[in-house]
Amino acid sequence: MTECPGCGEPLDPADVFCENCGTSLVAAPPVPAPAAGADSALPPAAGPVCVHCGAGLVGGDGFCEACGMAQPSPRDHVERSLAGGAGVSDRGVRHHRNEDSFTLAATSLPDGRPAVVAVVCDGVSSASRPDEASQTAADAAGEALLTALEHGEAAEPAMRGAIASAAAAVAALAADGTAPEPGHNSPACTVVSAVAAAGVVTVGWVGDSRAYWIPDDRTDAEPYRLTEDDSWATGMIAAGLMTEAEAYADARAHAITGWLGADADEVVPHTVAFTPHVPGVLLICTDGLWNYAEAATSLADLVRADARTDPLRAARALVAFAVAAGGHDNITVAVLPVQPDPASGWVDTVLDLPVIKPTVPPMPSFPPAVPTEQG
Amino acid sequence: MASLAKSNLPRFTTEIFQNEYLAEGAREVNAIVTVTATGGGTTGGRPLGPGADAAPGAxxxxxxxxxxxxxxxxxxxxxxxxxxxxxxxxxxxxxxxxxxxxxxxxxxxxxxxxxxxxxxxxxxxxxxxxxxxxxxxxxxxxxxxxxxxxxxxxxxxxxxxxxxxxxxxxxxxxxxxxxxxxxxxxxxxxxxxxxxxxxxxxxxxxxxxxxxxxxxxxxxxxxxxxxxxxxxxxxxxxxxxxxGKQVADVALRVWTPANARVKFVKQVAPDLEDLTQRRSEAGPRAGDYPTGSWGDESRDYHVCVEVPSAAVGNEMLAARISLVLPGADGSTEVLAQGLVRAVWTDDLASSTRISPQVAHYTGQAELASSIQEGLEAHRAGDVDTATAKLGAAVRLAHQTGNEGTFKLLQKVVDVVDPKEGTVRFRKNVSEADSMTLETRSTKTVRVAAKKREG
Structure with a gap:
């Protein structure tokens, strides 16, 4: 078979289903003729059928009883959506499991104003149980942030506290009695988290997962990267030893210099807060996405114009883009819509993102070109 | 009587040691399966099977x-x-x-x-x-x-x-x-x-x-x-x-996926025994390899399976290893089970790592065949080949810490350099020493504990 009998899509010899329309390309298992005698009746098919070969049944341990292939896990593709934002996480193409994890939740501050919390974590593949590490960190940070915000704690200290509790939770995994995988380090992951509340967006991170500010208006307002990676490349550039092009061309470029885990020297959470003056979205993601669109402007081109009103669709589109680009890593994106309310006045933050358009009042103090770290 | 018979069985556990990561296009999956039977005890007449309903004492x-x-x-x-x-x-x-x-x-x-x-x-x-x-x-x-x-x-x-x-x-x-x-x-x-x-x-x-x-x-x-x-x-x-044996006719059941091929199944500890040809089919894609009777003991098996290649990012069950005991009524009881996996990755650091257990027992098998081939060559009068083979055996025995075999080798050859495997045939080697070496060449040692962590 060289093309799909259903839609004419060209096929790869290994395809079991058509990439385009999903038609099964394997002959349906022969239906046994109704048996005359009860003794010859075949047992009814139990359990789900393998998604790879379409012929075998899936056994109790999650593998096909015919071709042996692992079945998709619920974590292979996760979507979450609520009033204040949306997140999508995907296994991608080249990794056998999704080692990313995220949480997304909404709550209200003591004064009743809404707050949205998102945490994205990327498990370190060279460590043991990276999938558990990322999930543990995302859960712990999300829970800590919600609790702190509900108790009226300011966003930045809440963020530092949340990352600290995530770090402790991941470090504890190394001591839970599970035997370490040979040749692997203690469970470890990165974290990037965001709080959108009271007109201010607060971001915290450790590692190379990133946050970007993408305004609705891409011509007159500027998209920004809000985080600085804890990575070899960033370190080399910051130390003035290499140009950005040289550093990112090096094989070690993506080696991270900061992470959560038992063997992290010292976890230094970076935080940054900013006050958006125009409507837009805050995007936090793992390197599975930004590897394919590193600069804020290139990433902005991929963010749907209606991202603020339909964040789930925007997140899905970004994940689909990264999968189509090769999907070499797991991909996780959370999109938080931000709608400034000038009536309630501007909060003074270190990083006030400007509005270049001179007609939009009021102009806040000019911000630094690059976000600075605090904490 | 099924439940009574069951309670008398030793408890079987399996542990799988492998590097599950394969490079793109790779098809061979190796794993060491450690099977341990405990808790049966070695004293007292324990009724087993159909004999269990006989009167006590008889x-x-x-x-x-x-x-x-x-x-x-x-x-x-x-x-x-x-x-x-x-x-x-x-x-x-x-x-x-x-x-x-x-x-x-x-x-x-x-x-x-x-x-x-x-x-x-x-x-x-x-x-x-x-x-x-x-x-x-x-x-x-x-x-x-x-x-x-x-x-x-x-x-x-x-x-x-x-x-x-x-x-x-x-x-x-x-x-x-x-x-x-x-x-x-x-x-x-x-x-x-x-x-x-x-x-x-x-x-x-x-x-x-x-x-x-x-x-x-x-x-x-x-x-x-x-x-x-x-x-x-x-x-x-x-x-x-x-x-000390408490249970007989235990078989190692190996399930492999469609289009896979079992390259070999060997017992590798306490001694080498190739079971590949002893397979008897046991249902779709599964075969039983006999292991005989068990007391309180632990044995290692090396299973090598060739699976159909899959794209990077896929995970496959390359083999499901069970210890099974045939029941009197034709049923089988699964005593323990372990999974051998294959995960295709483009991360070279993962796919090029060799499981220390697999490497160790590959060395032990090579040690045994070097000794057997060396003594065979010696009998045929080919001293050059014999020296080369026993030299390789000395190097392997030294490297893998198989002291017992190393000592037996020393009775047949003079070891000049154990690291390089430089040896000279001894003059007047006794027939008993030569036969002892050959008979015990299949005796293996287990991976040292410190290596298991690495």
Whole structure:
């Protein structure tokens, strides 16, 4: 078979289903003729059928009883959506499991104003149980942030506290009695988290997962990267030893210099807060996405114009883009819509993102070109 | 009775050691499976299987037959026959009350020595004493046809279908001269699976390959007892091990996915035994490999499977390894299970890592074959090849910490440099040392604990 009998899509010899329309390309298992005698009746098919070969049944341990292939896990593709934002996480193409994890939740501050919390974590593949590490960190940070915000704690200290509790939770995994995988380090992951509340967006991170500010208006307002990676490349550039092009061309470029885990020297959470003056979205993601669109402007081109009103669709589109680009890593994106309310006045933050358009009042103090770290 | 029988079983556990990561296009998956049986204890008559409903006290959970070579050569020197009688007496003393047993004298034909009525005796102080008295009937004279001994043992064992653990001990001092090799093979094919047997060669006039073939077919050990005086101690330890067995006919079941091929299944510890050809089909895509009977013990198996390649990012179950016990009603009980996985990755650091356990046992297998090929070449007069092979064996034994084999090698070659495997053949190597090395070449050591962490 060289093309799909259903839609004419060209096929790869290994395809079991058509990439385009999903038609099964394997002959349906022969239906046994109704048996005359009860003794010859075949047992009814139990359990789900393998998604790879379409012929075998899936056994109790999650593998096909015919071709042996692992079945998709619920974590292979996760979507979450609520009033204040949306997140999508995907296994991608080249990794056998999704080692990313995220949480997304909404709550209200003591004064009743809404707050949205998102945490994205990327498990370190060279460590043991990276999938558990990322999930543990995302859960712990999300829970800590919600609790702190509900108790009226300011966003930045809440963020530092949340990352600290995530770090402790991941470090504890190394001591839970599970035997370490040979040749692997203690469970470890990165974290990037965001709080959108009271007109201010607060971001915290450790590692190379990133946050970007993408305004609705891409011509007159500027998209920004809000985080600085804890990575070899960033370190080399910051130390003035290499140009950005040289550093990112090096094989070690993506080696991270900061992470959560038992063997992290010292976890230094970076935080940054900013006050958006125009409507837009805050995007936090793992390197599975930004590897394919590193600069804020290139990433902005991929963010749907209606991202603020339909964040789930925007997140899905970004994940689909990264999968189509090769999907070499797991991909996780959370999109938080931000709608400034000038009536309630501007909060003074270190990083006030400007509005270049001179007609939009009021102009806040000019911000630094690059976000600075605090904490 | 199913639940009662179950509660008497040792607890089986499996551990899988492997590097599951494969590079793009790679198809071979290797894993070491450690199987450990615990909790059965080695004392007391534990009823097993259909025999369990017999009245207490009358319970016989095991059957043992001693096959003693009585060929004419056993009288040269006469101490050989005397030591064999003494060793058999020691073995009889080790038989637990209630265990069914018999003694067979082997020449070019087999003769029942005790109890001598075509059945098995039940061990008690009285029958043990009577059996020892009857050992006077063990006198040398005649040829050697081991197939006839096994045939008689098989016939005796089959008088007691209710006993599941059946074990033979076979002692010979010479080649199987009065029987065609194919006749012995036919007998082995017929009786294998009916009982297990440990084989011992006394002196140096027997053939290592022949005895190993018998022991392998009967899932037992083969060893040399160069000094007849050491027979008694050896018989005692063999019998103690046999009395410690609590469950028979355990099989290693290997399930592999469609279009996969089992390249080999080997027992690799405590000694090497290739089970690949012993497969019997067990349902779709699964095959059973016999492991014989188990007491409190631990063994390692090396399973190598060739699977169809899958794209990077895919995960496949390359093999599901189970320990299974056939039930009386044709059902099988799964005692333990482990999974061998394959994950295709483009991360070279993961796919090029070699599991330390797999590497270790690959080395042990190479060590054994180097010794066997080296001694074979030496017999053929090819000293260059023999030196090269035994040099490689010395290097491997040194590298993997197999001290026992290293010491045996030193009796055959002078070791100049163990690291490089530089050796010289010794002058006047004794036949006993050379045969001991060959017989025990399949003895392996386990991965050192410190290596397991790495």
């Amino acid at each position: 319970v016989q959970d095991a059957a043992v037959i001693l096959m003693v070579d009585c060929s004419g050569s056993m009288d040269y020197p006469p101490t050989k026959m005397r030591n064999a009688r003494d060793a058999t007496a020691v073995a009889i003393d080790t038989i637990r009350d209630g265990v069914a047993f018999a003694v067979v004298a082997g020449t070019h034909e087999a003769r029942e020595v005790y109890p001598g009525d075509g059945s098995l005796a039940v061990a008690s102080p009285a029958t043990r004493e009577a059996a020892k008295q009857s050992l006077r009937k063990l006198t040398a004279g005649g040829g050697t046809a081991i197939g006839t001994w096994l045939t008689l043992a098989d016939k005796l064992f089959l008088t007691r279908h209710d006993i599941t653990i059946r074990h033979g001990i076979l002692l010979t001092d010479g080649r199987n001269e009065h029987e065609k090799p194919q006749d012995l093979q036919k007998t082995l094919d017929r009786v294998s699976g009916h009982f297990t047997a440990d084989c011992r060669g006394v002196g140096t006039d027997w053939e290592v390959a022949e005895l190993r073939k018998i022991a392998s077919a009967l899932l037992g050990t083969a060893d040399i007892v160069a000094e007849p005086a050491d027979l008694a101690e050896d018989f005692r330890s063999m019998m103690t091990a046999a009395m």
